[in-house]
Amino acid sequence: xxxxxxxxxxxxxxxxxxxxxxxxxxxxxxxxxxxxxxxxxxxxxxxxxxxxxxxxxxxxxxxxxxxxxxxxxxxxxxxxxxxxxxxxxxxxxxxxxxxxxxxxxxxxxxxxxxxxxxxxxxxxxxxxxxxxxxxxxxxxxxxxxxxxxxxxxxxxxxxxxxxxxxxxxxxxxxxxxxxxxxxxxxxxxxxxxxxxxxxxxxxxxxxxxxxxxxxxxxxxxxxxxxxxxxxxxxxxxxxxxxxxxxxxxxxxxxxxxxxxxxxxxxxxxxxxxxxxxxxxxxxxxxxxxxxxxxxxxxxxxxxxxxxxxxxxxxxxxxxxxxxxxxxxxxxxxxxxxxxxxxxxxxxxxxxxxxxxxxxxxxxxxxx
Amino acid sequence: xxxxxxxxxxxxxxxxxxxxxxxxxxxxxxxxxxxxxxxxxxxxxxxxxxxxxxxxxxxxxxxxxxxxxxxxxxxxxxxxxxxxxxxxxxxxxxxxxxxxxxxxxxxxxxxxxxxxxxxxxxxxxxxxxxxxxxxxxxxxxxxxxxxxxxxxxxxxxxxxxxxxxxxxxxxxxxxxxxxxxxxxxxxxxxxxxxxxxxxxxxxxxxxxxxxxxxxxxxxxxxxxxxxxxxxxxxxxxxxxxxxxxxxxxxxxxxxxxxxxxxxxxxxxxxxxxxxxxxxxxxxxxxxxxxxxxxxxxxxxxxxxxxxxxxxxxxxxxxxxxxxxxxxxxxxxxxxxxxxxxxxxxxxxxxxxxxxxxxxxxxxxxxxxxxxxxxxxxxxxxxxxxxxxxxxxxxxxxxxxxxxxxxxxxxxxxxxxxxxxxxxxxxxxxxxxxxxxxxxxxxxxxxxxxxxxxxxxxxxxxxxxxxxxxxxxxxxxxxxxxxxxxxxxxxxxxxxxxxxxxxxxxxxxxxxxxxxxxxxxxxxxxxxxxxxxxxxxxxxxxxxxxxxxxxxxxxxxxxxxxxxxxxxxxxxxxxxxxxxxxxxxxxxxxx
Numbered sequence: 004x005x006x007x008x009x010x011x012x013x014x015x016x017x018x019x020x021x022x023x024x025x026x027x028x029x030x031x032x033x034x035x036x037x038x039x040x041x042x043x044x045x046x047x048x049x050x051x052x053x054x055x056x057x058x059x060x061x062x063x064x065x066x067x068x069x070x071x072x073x074x075x076x077x078x079x080x081x082x083x084x085x086x087x088x089x090x091x092x093x094x095x096x097x098x099x100x101x102x103x104x105x106x107x108x109x110x111x112x113x114x115x116x117x118x119x120x121x122x123x124x125x126x127x128x129x130x131x132x133x134x135x136x137x138x139x140x141x142x143x144x145x146x147x148x149x150x151x152x153x154x155x156x157x158x159x160x161x162x163x164x165x166x167x168x169x170x171x172x173x174x175x176x177x178x179x180x181x182x183x184x185x186x187x188x189x190x191x192x193x194x195x196x197x198x199x200x201x202x203x204x205x206x207x208x209x210x211x212x213x214x215x216x217x218x219x220x221x222x223x224x225x226x227x228x229x230x231x232x233x234x235x236x237x238x239x240x241x242x243x244x245x246x247x248x249x250x251x252x253x254x255x256x257x258x259x260x261x262x263x264x265x266x267x268x269x270x271x272x273x274x275x276x277x278x279x280x281x282x283x284x285x286x287x288x289x290x291x292x293x294x295x296x297x298x299x300x301x302x303x304x305x306x307x308x309x310x311x312x313x314x315x316x317x318x319x320x321x322x323x324x325x326x327x328x329x330x331x332x333x334x335x336x337x338x339x340x341x342x343x344x345x346x347x348x349x350x351x352x353x354x355x356x357x358x359x360x361x362x363x364x365x366x367x368x369x370x
Numbered sequence: 371x372x373x374x375x376x377x378x379x380x381x382x383x384x385x386x387x388x389x390x391x392x393x394x395x396x397x398x399x400x401x402x403x404x405x406x407x408x409x410x411x412x413x414x415x416x417x418x419x420x421x422x423x424x425x426x427x428x429x430x431x432x433x434x435x436x437x438x439x440x441x442x443x444x445x446x447x448x449x450x451x452x453x454x455x456x457x458x459x460x461x462x463x464x465x466x467x468x469x470x471x472x473x474x475x476x477x478x479x480x481x482x483x484x485x486x487x488x489x490x491x492x493x494x495x496x497x498x499x500x501x502x503x504x505x506x507x508x509x510x511x512x513x514x515x516x517x518x519x520x521x522x523x524x525x526x527x528x529x530x531x532x533x534x535x536x537x538x539x540x541x542x543x544x545x546x547x548x549x550x551x552x553x554x555x556x557x558x559x560x561x562x563x564x565x566x567x568x569x570x571x572x573x574x575x576x577x578x579x580x581x582x583x584x585x586x587x588x589x590x591x592x593x594x595x596x597x598x599x600x601x602x603x604x605x606x607x608x609x610x611x612x613x614x615x616x617x618x619x620x621x622x623x624x625x626x627x628x629x630x631x632x633x634x635x636x637x638x639x640x641x642x643x644x645x646x647x648x649x650x651x652x653x654x655x656x657x658x659x660x661x662x663x664x665x666x667x668x669x670x671x672x673x674x675x676x677x678x679x680x681x682x683x684x685x686x687x688x689x690x691x692x693x694x695x696x697x698x699x700x701x702x703x704x705x706x707x708x709x710x711x712x713x714x715x716x717x718x719x720x721x722x723x724x725x726x727x728x729x730x731x732x733x734x735x736x737x738x739x740x741x742x743x744x745x746x747x748x749x750x751x752x753x754x755x756x757x758x759x760x761x762x763x764x765x766x767x768x769x770x771x772x773x774x775x776x777x778x779x780x781x782x783x784x785x786x787x788x789x790x791x792x793x794x795x796x797x798x799x800x801x802x803x804x805x806x807x808x809x810x811x812x813x814x815x816x817x818x819x820x821x822x823x824x825x826x827x828x829x830x831x832x833x834x835x836x837x838x839x840x841x842x843x844x845x846x847x848x849x850x851x852x853x854x855x856x857x858x859x860x861x862x863x864x865x866x867x868x869x870x871x872x873x874x875x876x877x878x879x880x881x882x883x884x885x886x887x888x889x890x891x892x893x894x895x896x897x898x899x900x901x902x903x904x905x906x907x908x909x910x911x912x913x914x915x916x917x918x919x920x921x922x923x924x925x926x927x928x929x930x931x932x933x934x935x936x937x938x939x940x941x942x943x944x945x946x947x948x949x950x951x952x953x954x955x956x957x958x959x960x
Contacts, residue, residue, distance in 0.1 A: 133377050177391065179383040233424060236409040236417025249425050255580070274410040281399055292392065296385055304384055312391060319398050326405050 005064045013361040014063060021287045022338070022353055026052060028268070028280065029339035031245070036260050036267045039246045044260050044341045051343050055350050062354030067362060070355070071302060074125040077118040078147075084111035085154045092158075100158050101344075110344035112155045112163040116170055116313060117352060119151055123171065124305035127178035131301075135181045144175055162332035166317060173316075174309050178301065214330035227263065230255050231325045234266040235277075242273025260341040262333055265325045281322075284337075288315035291356045298364055307359045310352045426589075427579040432553040433570030434527060436597030438540055438560065441633075441833055441960075444606040447540050447561070450530035453508060453523050456497035459489065460584070462520035469500065472521055475514060476507050497524060529554075529561075533606065534644040535613045538669040539637055539831070541770065542645035559669075560600065560831070563768030570597030601833040603633035605960040608951070615947045616640040622934040623670035623810045624947065626955055629818050629926045631837040632827030634767075635960050636951075637811065639670040673771045675807040676933055679885030679940065680735045680866075681918050682802030684820055684852050685759065687728060689751045690743045691848040698851060701725040704738035708797075715741045715797050718886070732855035733865045735884065737801050744800035749791055752799060753779035758842050760815035760826060761808055767831045775812055778805035803888055814931035817882075817918045821926050823849045857881035857923045867917070867945045877949055878956040881926070882919025884940030889913060912936035917944035921952040928955045 033044040084102065088111050092099035101108040123144045130140060148171025156164035176185055200208065217225030217232075234250035243249070248270035250256055259267050269277045291311040295304045314337045321336040323329040335345040409417065438447035455472065457465050466486060473480045478501045489498055503511070503523055511523060529543050541559025552572060556562040573594030578586045612624045616638060626635040643666040647655040659666060668674065690696035706722035708715045717723065717737040723730070731739035756762055756777040764774045776782075778799060780791040798804040808816075811829065819826035824844035827837050859865040859882065866884045870877070889911050915937030920926040930948040937943040 132380055134379050135383060173391065177384060177387045179380065179387060230424075232409060233417050233420045235406070236413055237421035238410055239414045239418065240411050249578070250421050255424050269406070269410070274406055277406050277410070278403060281403060285396075285399060288395065289392075292388060295388060299381055301380070301384065304388075308384075308388055308391075312395065315395060319395070319402060322402050323398075323405075326402070326409060328401065328405055 004066055004069050005061075006066055008064070010361060011060070011064065014357050015290065015360045018287065018290050018353075018357060018360070021283060021290075025280075025283055025287065026338045028283075029264075029336075032264055032268045032271075032339055033260060033341055035246050035248065035271060036264065048341055048346065051346055052350075055347050058347075059350045059354045062351055063357045063361075065358060067303070067359060070121060070306075070358075071125055071128075074118075074121045078122040081111055081115045081118040082151075082154075084109075085115065085151070087111075089154070089158065100160050107343065110163075110342075112158070112160055112167070113344045113348035114351075115151050115155065116163075116167055117310070117348060117355070119148065119167060120170055120174060120309045120313070121306065122147065123174040123178075124302045124309070127174070127305060128300065128302035130178075132179060135179050136175075137181060138184055141175050141180050141184070144171060148172065148175075160333065162320075162334040165332065166313075166320070166334060169316070170309060170313055173312060174305060177308055178305060211330065214327075217327065227257055227331055228327045230257070231263050231266040232327055234270040235326060238270040238273040238277075240274045242269070242271050242276055245271055247271060261335065262321065262331070262340065263325055264336050264340050265322050268339070269325075277322075284315055284318045288312065291360055294360045298362070300364055303359055303362055303364070307356060311356055314349060314352060425578050425580075427577050427585070429575040429577065430552045431573035431575060431591075431594045432527070433572050433594035434596040435529065435553075435570060436568040436599045438568075438600045438602065440602055440604045440606040440609075441635075442605065443601070445532060446536050446602065446604070446606070448530050448532075449527045452526050452528040453503040454526065455500040455503050455507075455511070455521055456524040457489070457500055457521050458497045459520065465489075465520035468518050468520050471517055472500070472511075475517075476510055478507075497522070499524075529645075529649045531645045531649070533610065534646070535609050535638065535642060536604070537643050537645035538639050538667075538671075539602075539604065539769065540645065542648040544648075545651070558667075559770050560602075560768050562770060564600055564832075568597040568600060571595040603628070603635060603831055603833050604637070605635050605955075605958075607958060608955055608960045609636040609638065611954050612636045612638045612951050613640070613642070615950055617934060617937070617943075620934050620937055621664065621670065621674075622932070622937065623674060624951055625671045625810045625814045625931045626951060626960075627811075627814045627818060627829060627929050627931075629821050629920065629929055630827065632815075632818065632829045633833070634811075634829055634831045635928070635955065637669070637671045637831075639668070639674070641666040643667060668771070669769070670810065670933070670935075672765070672769055672809050672811045673773055674933070674935075675773055675775050675809050676914050676916070676935075677804070677806050677887040678802040678808045678813055679887035679914070679916055680737075680802055681813055681883050681885035681916050681940075682806060682808075683732055683735065683740055683800070684856065684883065685752060685756055685761075685816070686740050686743060686747070686800040687732060687852060687855075688820075688844065688848055689747055689755050690728075691851065692755070692845070693747070693751060695743060695746045696728055698728050701727045702731075702739045702742050704736050706738070708738045708741035710741070710745060710794055710797060713794060715794075717741075728851065729855040729858060732852070732883070733858040733862060735859075735866045740800045741797045744797040745793065747796055747800065749796045749799060750779050750781075752796075753777045753782070756816075758824070759819040760841070761812050763812070765811070765815075765829050767829060767835075769831070773809060775809055776805055776807040802885060810931040810933050813916070813918050814929045817920060817929050817931070820844070820849065820852055821920060821929070853881065856883055856920075859883060860919070861923065866941050867919075869941065870945055870949045873946070874949060874953070877953040878921045879923045880919045880921040880949060880952050881923040882917055882945070882948065884945055885916030885918075886938075886940045887914045887916060889936065910936060912938060915943035916940045917948045919945070919948045919952060921956050928952055928960075930955075 030045050030049060033048055034041060037044055088099060088102045091102060093101040093103060093108060100110050100112065102111060126144055130136065148168055152164045152168040155167055213225045217228040230250065234248065234256055237250060248267055250270055256263055256266055288311055291307045295307045298304050317334055317337050320329060320334045324331050335342055337349045434449055437445055440446055457469060459465055462468060469485065480500060508523055531537065539559055541556060541561040543554045543561055544557035545554055556565045571594060574592040576589040578589060580586055608626060612626065616622050616624060621640060623639045625637050627633060628635055641664050643659050704717055704723035704726050706717050706720045723734055723736040726736045726739045730736065762775060762777040764772055783789055783791050795804055799806060815826065815829055819841055823846065825839045825841050827839055860867040860870055860880055862868060867882060915934040916932065917940050918931045920929045930952045932944040932948040934943050
């Protein structure tokens with residue numbers, strides 16, 4: 004099940020280093036979000052991180068074969084978890100997203116992303132395709148993605164659900180579906196979207212309108228976006244400086260420790276800091292992907308590419324929300340938003356990435 | 371894991387797709403970066419301004435209102451401290467319970483339903499005023515202070531009027547109508563007209579607040595600036611004395627002005643009211659006041675208009691002199707009445723005055739002399755001279771509801787009654803009856819105009835208003851004749867007010883003119899008869915008693931104008947009051 008301990012030396016320590024830097028920035032940010040206090044967020048998040056660290060290293064040492072073999076089991080486990088959540092879940096803020104396991108409130112939907120990618124990676128690996136993949140062979144993974152999308156969407160957690168569906172589609176695209184299908188479906192969606200609009204409930208239409216123009220509802224749903232833009236915009240080129248973010252420290256920013264944590268960062272460190280952060284995440288995104296070019300096994304390639312993409316994708320979606328170019332749907336900023344499930348699932352993803360980056364396909368692994 | 375011999379083509383496809391997705395991610399990153407550039411660099415100033423507006427709170431500090439003084443710097447209106455029980459929601463979650471505790475401890479008789487309803491609307495950090503706190507209540511509260519975390523005693527300023535007798539001149543303050551108004555405004559009389567002068571400039575506390583409106587720190591304070599004080603021409607002692615001279619059961623008014631500069635020294639009206647009830651928000655008393663059919667809010671000195679009666683006669687005489695209708699030596703025979711057409715016009719003295727010249731006509735107030743004069747007089751000449759001498763005018767001195775009155779003319783009658791003028795109406799106008807309507811303040815000004823020889827100082831109440839003269843000069847000879855006659859009315863036997871000289875010989879010597887103005891037509895022959903008692907007549911139909919006098923008679927300094935509504939004859943009621951008030955003013959050198 005596990006590899007020899009000495010293989011830990013083969014881990015990509017540059018990647019680990021970048022991960023630690025990003026987590027450290029996240030800690031500093033939570034510290035300043037609390038107005039210069041470890042309490043309540045920074046210290047809790049650090050404790051979680053340390054608590055998850057052994058698990059993190061265990062995952063880096065897992066035999067890829069084990070992961071491959073148990074791909075369907077993982078998916079069934081999250082399916083059970085999601086159904087349990089819906090039935091017995093713990094409700095907070097109008098949604099049923101958590102289940103209690105061993106004293107932790109666990110958000111199963113976060114782990115669904117990982118299990119789905121592993122499952123689909125195995126599926127496409129087994130296809131052993133010669134060239135591009137036809138529509139027929141893509142139907143099963145597409146159906147599975149839609150099922151999980153729906154299971155999460157009815158919690159309701161539209162943000163996570165959309166990410167799940169997007170990851171599913173990215174796997175299908177990356178695995179080599181004929182280009183005509185994605186282009187065709189994009190065309191169809193665009194052409195029927197005006198019809199879809201009429202099917203939306205008034206409150207859903209309302210949300211989209213407020214996203215397009217937050218000033219329609221400055222104290223209600225538009226408040227988040229307006230305040231977040233003020234915080235970020237007032238950061239300027241250089242930023243106000245560490246702990247000098249007035250908007251965030253004065254509580255004008257709601258959910259500042261979770262979905263809007265980027266606004267806290269950007270108000271303090273400005274455009275310069277934001278570009279540096281984007282660059283860090285981009286580098287973190289590219290490192291595993293460069294490895295994929297050296298690999299020939301579809302399973303390994305998909306795991307490395309899509310999971311690395313997942314972190315960067317969530318990062319971009321989150322920032323886009325805070326600067327008002329995407330609607331506020333509730334996607335966490337990896338390693339920076341306060342929250343256990345997001346931290347744990349992203350750590351597991353990084354551990355998997357490290358694990359698969361250390362694969363040497365030419366050696367005995369595929370014996 | 372089954373090792374697949376993945377085809378070269380397949381690997382190439384995956385790597386190509388990988389490239390597409392990386393490009394896609396890079397484009398997304400670029401869009402995000404450009405958006406950040408737009409927010410943080412291009413529109414930085416806009417968002418910076420918004421962020422400052424977000425956190426900056428400007429709280430206004432109400433300024434101290436200017437004080438109002440009499441001419442000798444006695445305080446007539448000032449600010450005093452007011453203590454209130456104020457509850458702050460943020461200081462204790464238990465605040466509703468504490469309010470109940472306070473109520474049972476200090477018996478404030480609070481309305482809990484209303485208070486908890488109001489409290490819900492209140493910001494946690496701005497206090498809600500529960501009730502006034504009296505001194506005893508403050509002491510009781512301080513003893514039990516440890517019981518209350520959310521309730522404090524807060525001091526604020528309210529208007530303070532030490533003397534009720536000035537309410538009808540100074541006016542009162544309204545309550546702020548919107549929560550955004552931090553101070554109350556004057557809504558009546560001088561408090562209203564001098565609002566800008568008295569108000570002052572609010573101070574500002576700039577502070578940083580959080581999203582809930584809680585103050586994090588104070589940034590800077592601009593102090594408030596107290597409003598300007600206002601010095602009045604009024605005299606505290608004279609005002610109080612004059613009020614005491616008004617019969618408490620009669621409506622009436624006394625105005626005292628200075629002859630040389632038009633300063634109003636006192637201006638009383640009865641009944642009066644206490645402006646303090648508006649400050650103390652004694653709502654029942656305010657309601658009673660507004661519904662009182664005695665109209666205590668009406669200052670009769672400038673809002674009350676009455677026929678001037680015989681007080682008006684000097685104007686008729688002056689018109690006669692100016693138009694050469696009068697030979698001062700020529701006598702008219704008064705047999706008790708005069709006729710015009712088939713109508714008889716009676717003198718108040720039914721047996722008649724006998725032979726009457728101008729001086730005697732004024733001194734003894736002979737109506738027949740003026741009827742004969744009126745037969746030759748053009749009513750428009752009377753209207754024009756009246757206007758020149760201060761009647762038919764509104765004085766812009768900052769008092770609310772100050773009126774213009776009425777002096778009739780042919781043009782006026784055509785415009786308002788759509789009728790031509792009858793000479794018979796000139797007859798009754800010449801003795802101050804008919805359409806004539808004047809206020810006590812106007813009559814005082816009229817006599818000031820006569821004493822000043824036509825050019826008279828405009829009445830003023832603000833001590834710092836420069837004295838300004840208006841009007842046309844009278845012929846000096848005419849002026850002397852009139853003043854001589856007015857002196858004689860008090861100083862010489864058979865003068866209508868000669869009784870004043872006999873009954874109070876120690877008082878300052880005055881000149882003046884009595885007036886008895888008819889409310890309804892009784893027997894005209896009986897109007898100015900001292901002995902005449904109207905007890906059988908309903909009170910409200912009794913004649914108004916008027917007197918306008920000046921002192922000292924040889925070098926006039928003060929003019930007093932008195933009216934007692936339904937008081938009876940001018941000589942019996944109004945004249946003695948005026949004499950006492952003039953004597954007081956003279957002896958105290960106000």
